[in-house]
Amino acid sequence: MxxxxxxxxxxxxxxxxxxxxxxxxxxxxxxxxxxxxxxxxxxxxxxxxxxxxxxxxxxxxxxxxxxxxxxxxxxxxxxxxxxxxxxxxxxxxxxxxxxxxxxxxxxxxxxxxxxxxxxxxxxxxxxxxxxxxxxxxxxxxxxxxxxxxxxxxxxxxxxxxxxxxxxxxxxxxxxxxxxxxxxxxxxxxxxxxxxxxxxxxxxxxxxxxxxxxxxxxxxxxxxxxxxxxxxxxxxxxxxxxxxxxxxxxxxxxxxxxxxxxxxxxxxxxxxxxxxxxxxxxxxxxxxxxxxxxxxxxxxGLHGRWEVIQQHPLTVLDVGHNEAGITEIVQQLSRQVYNQLHIVIGFVKDKDIEKVLSLLPKTAHYYFCQAQIERALEADVLTRMALHHGLLGHTFANVQLAYHAAQQAAHAEDMILVCGSFFIVGEI
The missing domain is CATH 3.40.1190.10 (Mur-like, catalytic domain)
Structure with missing residues (x-):
């Protein structure tokens, strides 16, 4: 081979x-x-x-x-x-x-x-x-x-x-x-x-x-x-x-x-x-x-509050569980931006309800799924998020979600990509 x-x-x-x-x-x-x-x-x-x-x-x-x-x-x-x-x-x-x-x-x-x-x-x-x-x-x-x-x-x-x-x-x-x-x-x-x-x-x-x-x-x-x-x-x-x-x-x-x-x-x-x-x-x-x-x-470390662009401020973070998302939310409270755009997806075997309850309701969400078997379907995630007051759109894959966020975000906005190693990996 x-x-x-x-x-x-x-x-x-x-x-x-x-x-x-x-x-x-x-x-x-x-x-x-x-x-x-x-x-x-x-x-x-x-x-x-x-x-x-x-x-x-x-x-x-x-x-x-x-x-x-x-x-x-x-x-x-x-x-x-x-x-x-x-x-x-x-x-x-x-x-x-x-x-x-x-x-x-x-x-x-x-x-x-x-x-x-x-x-x-x-x-x-x-x-x-x-x-x-x-x-x-x-x-x-x-x-x-x-x-x-x-x-x-x-x-x-x-x-x-x-x-x-x-x-x-x-x-x-x-x-x-x-x-x-x-x-x-x-x-x-x-x-x-x-x-x-x-x-x-x-x-x-x-x-x-x-x-x-x-x-x-x-x-x-x-x-x-x-x-x-x-x-x-x-x-x-x-x-x-x-x-x-x-x-x-x-x-x-x-x-x-x-x-x-x-x-x-x-x-x-x-x-x-x-x-x-x-x-x-x-x-x-x-x-x-x-x-x-x-x-x-x-x-060669990547994906830990990694800034990949300044205008709009674009950050990748592999945080994916309750404690990791809690730290991300605390970090967000220290950032300055006009509108927050979050590209997010999860794998199925996480306590997703708990994580969704922690996320900011004022952000605009781009729900997506990584190209792996364990990925939670984006439409299922969208419905779950709605119960927690999180609003956004559903995308068939990570690239489409990220592209939409880039198109919607203004220079003084912020884009965050998180929820899974696999989401960040695809970006």
Missing amino acids: DYSQTLDFLYNQLPVFTKQGASAIRKGLDNTLALCAALGNPEKQFKSVHIAGTNGKGSTSHMLAAIFQEAGYKTGLYTSPHLKDFRERIRVNGSMIDPLFVVDIVARLQPAIQELQPSFFEVTVAMAFSYFAEQGVDIAIVEVGLGGRLDSTNVITPSLSLITNISYDHMQLLGNTLPEIATEKAGIIKPGVPVVISETQTEVASVFYNTATSLQAPLHYADQEFLVQDSQPKGTHLQLAILHTPTDHARTIDLDLGGQYQEKNVLGVLMAVKLLQQQGWHLPEEGIYQALSHVKQLT
């Missing part, structure tokens, strides 16, 4: 969560371990940082990768889902995986694939770990796909675990309460391995304390050691004044990820960096701040 045939095999012959939803999930780590064994156990051949959480784990992963790259380390980065190109999931020093390696690994895994019938995600995890081992990375930053305890990435033993936050998402798989969801996320905590929690949440604090204590894993809350004293937009960047409370040391960070919600993620990153420095990683302070001002350039 050539590269395009290999991708076709991965997408169409294997169960893919992004297309099919929960039916594509293979619970447990046995398949991933077997695939890795067929490749010589690459998951044991590099050091790593493992990152879980409901929201912010992608941004956090890219920030940490940027810091290691800036410090001169050969850095692997595994994230999901991708926005446009499959190879976005697997990077070394910001460069996407070699297509020939993708072809080679899938060919090598064919006997195991035939025997195990693994999911798309299980195969891509094994592929990523094999690539990191073959490339000889100094460290890999590994983002959990879904949950933590049973996620395919959880075959690694990292140098550090990090959990960003806990909120409602994928309840059909992770549980209906925040403590239940936190228990799944806490599954990445390993015996004796330090764990950082980015955001203190009293409802789930006991879950992390009990898990960490039972595994003798040192537990650190980032927002109990670092404090955001001030936060101001600066063009497309976010300028943060951050205080390290034990030492009373203050520093200004110019972050190239403009969303105000990045405040919480940055604290987790800084706490992780401090602990990694204590482990012997050479991460100079000036390099840390330089990296955070160039995260997108260093790692």
